[in-house]
Amino acid sequence: MDATPFLTLSALLFTIGAVGVLVRRNAIVVFMCVELMLNATNLALVTFARVHGQLDGQVAAFFVMVVAAAEVVVGLAIIVSIFRARRSISVDDASLLKY
Amino acid sequence: MTEVLPADGVFGLSWLLVAVPAISAVVLLVGGRRTDRWGHLLGTAAPAFAFVLGVVLFVALLGRGEQERRVGQQLWTWFEVGGLRADFGLLLDPLSALFVLLITGVGSLIHVYSIGYMAHDARRRRFFGYLNLFIAAMLMLVLADNYLALFLGWEGVGLASYLLIGFWQHKNSAAVAAKKAFVVNRVGDMGMVLAIMLMFATFGSVTFEGVAAGIEDASGATQTALGLLLLLGACGKSAQVPLQSWLLDAMEGPTPVSALIHAATMVTAGVYLVVRSGFVYETTEVASTAVVLVGLVTLVVGAIIGCAKDDIKKVLAGSTMSQIGYMMLAAGLGPAGYAFAIFHLITHGFFKANLFLGAGSVMHSMHDDVDMRVYGGLSRLMPVTFVTFAMGYLAIIGFPGFAGFWSKDKVIEAAFADNIWIGIATILAAGVTAFYMTRLMLMTFLGDKRWKSDVHPHESPATMTIPLVVLAVASVLGGVLILGGWIGHFLEPSVGPEEHHDLPIPVLALTAIVTLTVAVGVFIAWRTYGTKEVPVTAPRGSVLTRAARADLYGDALNEAVLMRPGQWTTRWLVWFDNRGLDGGVNGLAALIGGTSGQVRRAQTGYVRSYALAMLGGALLVVVSLLAVTLA
Numbered sequence: 001m002d003a004t005p006f007l008t009l010s011a012l013l014f015t016i017g018a019v020g021v022l023v024r025r026n027a028i029v030v031f032m033c034v035e036l037m038l039n040a041t042n043l044a045l046v047t048f049a050r051v052h053g054q055l056d057g058q059v060a061a062f063f064v065m066v067v068a069a070a071e072v073v074v075g076l077a078i079i080v081s082i083f084r085a086r087r088s089i090s091v092d093d094a095s096l097l098k099y
Numbered sequence: 100m101t102e103v104l105p106a107d108g109v110f111g112l113s114w115l116l117v118a119v120p121a122i123s124a125v126v127l128l129v130g131g132r133r134t135d136r137w138g139h140l141l142g143t144a145a146p147a148f149a150f151v152l153g154v155v156l157f158v159a160l161l162g163r164g165e166q167e168r169r170v171g172q173q174l175w176t177w178f179e180v181g182g183l184r185a186d187f188g189l190l191l192d193p194l195s196a197l198f199v200l201l202i203t204g205v206g207s208l209i210h211v212y213s214i215g216y217m218a219h220d221a222r223r224r225r226f227f228g229y230l231n232l233f234i235a236a237m238l239m240l241v242l243a244d245n246y247l248a249l250f251l252g253w254e255g256v257g258l259a260s261y262l263l264i265g266f267w268q269h270k271n272s273a274a275v276a277a278k279k280a281f282v283v284n285r286v287g288d289m290g291m292v293l294a295i296m297l298m299f300a301t302f303g304s305v306t307f308e309g310v311a312a313g314i315e316d317a318s319g320a321t322q323t324a325l326g327l328l329l330l331l332g333a334c335g336k337s338a339q340v341p342l343q344s345w346l347l348d349a350m351e352g353p354t355p356v357s358a359l360i361h362a363a364t365m366v367t368a369g370v371y372l373v374v375r376s377g378f379v380y381e382t383t384e385v386a387s388t389a390v391v392l393v394g395l396v397t398l399v400v401g402a403i404i405g406c407a408k409d410d411i412k413k414v415l416a417g418s419t420m421s422q423i424g425y426m427m428l429a430a431g432l433g434p435a436g437y438a439f440a441i442f443h444l445i446t447h448g449f450f451k452a453n454l455f456l457g458a459g460s461v462m463h464s465m466h467d468d469v470d471m472r473v474y475g476g477l478s479r480l481m482p483v484t485f486v487t488f489a490m491g492y493l494a495i496i497g498f499p500g501f502a503g504f505w506s507k508d509k510v511i512e513a514a515f516a517d518n519i520w521i522g523i524a525t526i527l528a529a530g531v532t533a534f535y536m537t538r539l540m541l542m543t544f545l546g547d548k549r550w551k552s553d554v555h556p557h558e559s560p561a562t563m564t565i566p567l568v569v570l571a572v573a574s575v576l577g578g579v580l581i582l583g584g585w586i587g588h589f590l591e592p593s594v595g596p597e598e599h600h601d602l603p604i605p606v607l608a609l610t611a612i613v614t615l616t617v618a619v620g621v622f623i624a625w626r627t628y629g630t631k632e633v634p635v636t637a638p639r640g641s642v643l644t645r646a647a648r649a650d651l652y653g654d655a656l657n658e659a660v661l662m663r664p665g666q667w668t669t670r671w672l673v674w675f676d677n678r679g680l681d682g683g684v685n686g687l688a689a690l691i692g693g694t695s696g697q698v699r700r701a702q703t704g705y706v707r708s709y710a711l712a713m714l715g716g717a718l719l720v721v722v723s724l725l726a727v728t729l730a
Contacts, residue, residue, distance in 0.1 A: 021710050030706075091706045098704030 006047040013040035027079045027089040031072070038068050101165075101592045103190065103244075103308065106172035109159050113172055113191050116152055116199060117242060120145045121235035127228030135224045139217075142227025143210040146234050150203035157196050168193055168592045171244050183299055190244035190307065194441065194593035197586075198241040198371060201445055205363040205452045206234045208566035212456050213355040215562035216463060220353075226266060230359065233259035237364035241371055245306040246295050249372075253291060253336065256365055257284045263359075264352040276348035283345040287335015294328035297321065311378040319383070326379050326386020329372060330393065337369025337423050339397045344653045346420055347404070350412040350469075354459030357412060361419040362452035367444055370423065373430040374437050377594050381433055390431030391517075395524055398424025400651055402531040406538070407647030409637055410469045411458045414539050415451070418495065421532060422447045425525065429510045432517050437594040438587035439509040446494065446502035446577040453491035453570035460484040460563055461543060464556040471542040472635050473551055478544040480556045483564045485544050487571035492540050494574035496533040497617050502577030508610055509581065515609060516600030526616050533620030541628040549635055 013036055020033030042061040049057030083089050106113060123145035127138050134141070160168050169192040177187040191199075210230060217223040236255025243249040257280075265277025298305050301321050302313035314322060333339065338346035346366070350357055360366060373380065373390055380387040401420025408414045426444050429436035461477060461484060462469060478485040494503040507529060515522030550556070558564070580586045587597040602609060639645070646652060701712075 018714055022707055022714070025707075094706070095704030099699045099702045 001050060003047050003051050007044060010040045010044040010047065013037075013043065025090045025092050027082070027091050027094075030091055031075055031079070035068060035072070038064055101167075101169055103169045103171040103192075104167055106170045106189075106191070109155060110170045110191060111172065112152060113156060113170070113189050113242065114174060116149050116156075116203075117189075117235055117238045119148050119152075120231045120238065124228050124231035124235060127224055127231065138224030139214050139227050142224070142231050143207065143214065145231050146203050146207045146210055149234070149238065150200070150207050153196070153199040153203045156191060157200055160191070160193065160196055165592060177247070182303055183305075185245065185247045185305065187248055188244040188306070189242045191242065192593045193590050194371075194375065195241045197441060197445060197590075198367070199238060201367075201448045202234060202237050202241065202363045205448050205570070206230075206237075206359065208569055209355050209359050209363070209452060209456065212358075212459070212563050212566040213353075215560045216355055216459055217353065218560075222266075226263075226353070229259055229262045229266065230355070233263065233359060233364055237368070240368055244308075245304075246291075246298060246310070247305045249375075250291055250295060253332070253368065254288065256336070256368060257281065257288065260284075260349070260356075260360055260365055263356040264349045266352055266356065270351065272348075273351040276345075276351040280345040280349050283342050284335045287332045287342055290328040290331025290335070294325055294332065297325055297328065301325075307375065310376075314378055314382055317382075322379065322383040323385045326376075326383045327389060329376050329379065330386060330390055333369030333372045333390075333427070334393060335369070336372075337366045337427065338420055339369065339393050339423065339427055340400055340653075343397060343400070343420055344650065344657055347413055347416050347650055350410070350416055354412065354455060354462060357416070358452045358455035358459070361416070361455060362448040366419060366423050367426075367448070370426040370430055370440055370444055373427065374440055374594060377430075377433070377437055380431070387431050387433060391428050391521065392431075394424045394427030394429070394431055395521055396424070397421070398428065398528050399524060400424075400653075402528045402535065403643070403647050404650055405535040406531060407640070407644045409471050411461065411471050411474070411539065411543060412455070412469055414471075414535055415454055415458060418532065418535065419447075419451060421528060422451070422495070425507065425510045425528075428521070428525070429513055432513050433598070434595050435516065435598040435600050436510070436513045438590050438597050439506065439513055441590060442581060442586050443506035443510050445580065446506040446574075449570055449573040449577045450491040450494035450501075450503055453487060453567060453574050454495065456563070456567055456570065457484050457488035457491060460559040460567065461488075463559055463563070465550070465554055468551070468554070471539065472633060472637065473549050473554075474543045475546045475550070475633065476544070476548040477556055481544075481558050483558055484567065487564075487567040488544070489540070490571035490574045492536050494577070496536050496621065497529060497613065499614060500575075500578070502574050504614075505578035505581045508613060511613055512602060512606065512609060513600065516602055519603065526613055529613055530616035530620035533617040534624045537621045537624035538628050541624065542633055545629065546633060549633065 017033045017035075017037035017040060020036065021030050024030050024033065042064050045057040045061045045064070047057075049055060049061075079089055082094055086093060088094075123141055127134055127142055130138075160170070169190065172189045172191070174187045174189065177185040179185075210227070213223075213226065213230065217226050220226065233256065236252045236259055238252070240249055240252030240256060243252060261277050261281040264280050265274050267273045268277075295305055298310050301317055302309055304310065304313070314325075317325075331342075334342045349360060352360075380390065398421045401417045401422075401424055403417075405414050405417030405421060408417060422443070426440045426447070429440035429443065461474065461481065464477075464481060465474065490501070494501040497504040497507045511522060511525045511529065514525045584597070591597070640648070649655065
């Protein structure tokens with residue numbers, strides 16, 4: 001099996017996610033981009049699992065999914081409460097925790 | 100020295116000599132105000148009891164054979180560390196017995212006197228507490244059978260003198276004088292401490308017996324070092340040059356304290372130490388010569404200072420220095436002089452206590468003014484003080500028949516036999532003594548009245564005059580101790596047999612020369628102060644007079660040689676500590692603080708910049724892993 005198309009797609013998705021995290025200000029979008037990176041990673045994990053004929057990668061992907069789900073729950077709750085308090089979900093506005 | 104026998108019978112009580120005054124001091128000082136009403140009575144009873152017990156022990160000692168007159172009492176083991184075992188032991192022998200009698204006898208009289216002298220002082224009870232502490236410490240000093248217990252008493256004496264000199268602590272001068280006495284004594288104490296350490300290191304023992312047994316076999320350097328260190332200690336306590344400066348300032352204390360320091364306790368400790376450590380000085384020519392020189396210099400310096408002072412107590416203080424110098428000199432002469440040093444010490448104790456208490460009586464009636472230039476003509480108003488003071492005066496100048504005549508003459512004889520120049524110096528100093536004491540007598544008791552208008556002199560109460568009378572009698576009769584060479588013979592078990600010396604001239608001729616010199620001194624003083632009016636303000640005086648008024652620049656010397664360089668050193672050290680050490684540490688801290696202040700700017704609070712940093716970091720890790728793998 002040729003893994004190159006899968007890995008290319010994975011790298012592409014990861015890059016899009018990373019750039020999204022870096023350049024977007026909307027917290028929801030940043031969050032989605034993080035999810036994109038996680039899923040890109042999952043793809044790479046599953047691909048390598050197939051290549052090597054082992055289940056380790058797939059198991060890891062499942063873990064990532066579970067953690068991502070939990071993270072979404074907590075993260076969205078935080079975003080909602082920040083929005084309620086400040087009427088804004090721009091990540092640049094929430095910059096009080098600094099030197 | 101003869102063997103030490105265990106204490107039996109009445110000698111088992113010798114510990115009470117130290118304990119009773121010590122307990123009395125504790126009661127008075129811890130009991131506080133509750134003991135105010137009867138404090139002075141208890142304070143006087145304690146040394147009086149010690150005196151009675153001292154007499155009993157003395158008689159018991161006389162009742163024994165000559166070879167059995169050294170009695171030791173081991174009380175308990177003080178401490179035992181490694182190879183060092185210090186027993187708390189007492190030694191009652193002829194030497195310490197004489198000291199016990201002097202300390203408790205003269206001490207008790209001074210206590211009685213203080214009842215009257217301090218009657219109007221609100222802190223009288225505390226004063227008696229300190230006096231008792233002084234007596235207890237001094238008795239500890241002379242009764243110890245080892246150098247360590249002696250040192251306990253030694254330090255106790257230093258402490259008590261500090262408390263008493265600074266008793267009127269509201270006066271700045273008294274507080275400063277007390278501090279000075281303490282600090283100067285500390286220098287001498289260092290000598291004692293080092294000597295004790297050296298003894299332990301060399302002999303493994305600090306008892307008199309142990310050191311005496313080992314000293315012969317020790318190296319010459321050790322013997323000399325031991326002698327010089329002990330001499331340093333003796334100089335501090337006995338106010339000998341170069342540690343003499345505290346004694347004149349110590350006059351700030353109440354007059355009974357001066358009497359106690361000068362006559363019975365404190366300054367005699369140095370002489371005691373040298374005589375007690377005779378076995379050390381007999382092995383080392385250098386140290387014993389140093390003792391003689393110290394004594395010689397001090398006796399001349401003290402006499403010169405005494406001539407120029409107008410403060411009645413300071414004249415007496417100068418004379419104490421001078422007389423202690425005589426004793427030191429005699430003690431340094433070895434077996435030929437020990438007995439005479441102690442003899443002079445005892446007679447000096449009598450007449451100097453007499454003189455100081457007499458001076459106190461005069462001050463008492465002159466509103467505590469000490470300037471002799473405003474005295475004069477007191478002999479008729481204070482007859483008892485005058486007559487008793489005159490007895491002390493005749494004793495100190497060495498008027499034939501009085502106590503000082505016998506004792507000083509013996510010291511001069513011993514000095515003469517040793518070295519003719521030292522002998523001549525002691526004779527001249529005797530003449531100077533006669534001069535300044537006559538000056539004091541004339542300015543205080545005779546001549547015109549020069550009192551200030553509000554002063555009404557009167558005789559002192561009986562509590563003050565009775566001790567004066569007793570001491571005056573002792574000053575007259577103190578010479579009996581030498582009859583038939585008794586004192587030398589009595590002290591033999593402690594200091595060894597008296598060495599007989601050959602004089603280049605007959606003894607009688609020497610005595611005549613001394614008496615003649617004294618007469619000349621008296622005559623010059625009479626010509627200067629007896630026939631002319633004494634000016635109320637001191638004339639400028641010659642160079643020597645001005646130098647003597649300034650204590651022969653002893654303080655200036657100390658200041659220039661020790662104090663100033665010491666201050667410079669401390670200032671430099673403080674500077675080095677602040678700038679050098681602290682500067683380095685503080686600089687490092689400031690550097691780290693500044694750097695972190697810059698670094699924390701990176702924490703902007705913008706999530707996206709953190710994300711960038713994370714990405715960059717992750718990329719860095721990946722790139723470096725790849726680089727390692729591919730390389």
